Amino acid sequence: NAGVTQTPKFQVLKTGQSMTLQCAQDMNHNSMYWYRQDPGMGLRLIYYSASEGTTDKGEVPNGYNVSRLNKREFSLRLESAAPSQTSVYFCASLDRDYGYTFGSGTRLTVV
Amino acid sequence: GDSVTQMEGPVTLSEEAFLTINCTYTATGYPSLFWYVQYPGEGLQLLLKATKADDKGSNKGFEATYRKETTSFHLEKGSVQVSDSAVYFCALTGRRGNQGGKLIFGQGTELSVKP
Numbered sequence: 040n041a042g043v044t045q046t047p048k049f050q051v052l053k054t055g056q057s058m059t060l061q062c063a064q065d066m067n068h069n070s071m072y073w074y075r076q077d078p079g080m081g082l083r084l085i086y087y088s089a090s091e092g093t094t095d096k097g098e099v100p101n102g103y104n105v106s107r108l109n110k111r112e113f114s115l116r117l118e119s120a121a122p123s124q125t126s127v128y129f130c131a132s133l134d135r136d137y138g139y140t141f142g143s144g145t146r147l148t149v150v
Numbered sequence: 151g152d153s154v155t156q157m158e159g160p161v162t163l164s165e166e167a168f169l170t171i172n173c174t175y176t177a178t179g180y181p182s183l184f185w186y187v188q189y190p191g192e193g194l195q196l197l198l199k200a201t202k203a204d205d206k207g208s209n210k211g212f213e214a215t216y217r218k219e220t221t222s223f224h225l226e227k228g229s230v231q232v233s234d235s236a237v238y239f240c241a242l243t244g245r246r247g248n249q250g251g252k253l254i255f256g257q258g259t260e261l262s263v264k265p
Contacts, residue, residue, distance in 0.1 A: 043193075072252065081154075081239060081255035082194075097252065129193055131253075138184070139253060141193040 042066070045130050045142035052120040052149045060115040060145050062130030068140075070133040071113040072097075073105060075126040076144075082129065088113055120149045152177040156240050156256035163230055163263050171225040171259045173214075173240035181242040183207075183216055183223040184253070188237045197225075197238070230263045237261070 043064045052058055064071065069090045074082040084097030088107040102124060104116045117124060130142040157172040175181065182201045186194040198207030203218035212227045223240060240256040 074253075074255075079257055081257040082253070083255075084252055087252060131194075138196050138199065139194075141195070143193045 043130055043132055043140050043142035045128075045145050047145060048143070049146050050148070052117075052147065054121060054149060056120050057116070057118050058120065059117075060128055060130075060147075061112070062114065062142060063112045064130075064132040064140070065111065066132060066134065066140065067110065068132035068134050069110070071107065072131045072133070072139075073103075073113070073115045074129045074131065075099065076129060077126050085115065085128075120147075122149045125149045152181065152242060152244050152254050154240050154242055154254055154256035156238075156259050159237075159258070159260040161259060161261050163261070165232055165263055165265050166229045167263075169225070169227040169230045169234075169261070171238055171240075171261070173223045173225065173256060175221050175223065175240075175242050177221075177242055177244060179244065180218075181244050183214070184241045184243075185212070185214055185223070185225050186239040186241060186255075188239065188258075190236070194239065230261070232263045232265055235261055235263045 046061045072087040073085040076082045083099050086105040088094045091110045094105050106114045128145045131139045153176045155174050184199045185197040187197045188194050198209040200207040200216035206215045214223050214225045237258045237260045239258045241253045
């Protein structure tokens with residue numbers, strides 16, 4: 040099915056560990072985004088990529104890095120996880136005519 | 151910068167009640183406005199949108215009108231169902247070149263509909 044696929048769905052990390060969240064879309068969209076969702080705060084933009092080969096910081100980029108590997112894939116890396124990064128992470132891609140498509144999310148807990 | 155403010159939840163209604171979730175925004179220029187819905191354990195789905203003043207977005211019985219004079223985009227439904235229980239997010243995108251198409255979200259409003 041066409042859409043945005045995120046892996047993993049759940050993850051528990053210890054403080055200081057690293058991990059990469061994967062995101063892939065098969066809709067040939069140029070723009071891709073990483074958001075985090077925290078209670079009472081809506082979704083906040085971490086990083087985005089307007090096109091293959093470009094990335095830019097969003098509202099809350101500290102502690103994260105991203106890679107736009109190709110047009111399909113946009114990964115989010117936590118180099119040294121902290122409890123403040125416990126959150127639900129959503130990847131999205133954008134079509135100018137049809138709007139945003141969101142993945143189903145990755146629930147990350149840092150202990 | 152641009153921002154979105156929603157009424158706080160949770161909102162609890164009985165089935166067939168009238169729903170209003172308030173949303174106001176602050177933005178330069180003429181943003182596009184959206185309502186997204188998130189069902190438990192799922193990602194966000196676009197519910198409706200409006201791209202210019204006085205536009206009315208509608209879907210699945212939900213409606214919202216882009217009111218530039220009051221900078222509002224309130225979500226309404228005449229008769230809610232248990233299956234409408236979810237978290238609703240108001241969002242905007244700024245003009246291209248200003249916000250780069252990024253979505254800016256309100257904090258979300260949880261709706262619970264009881265039988």
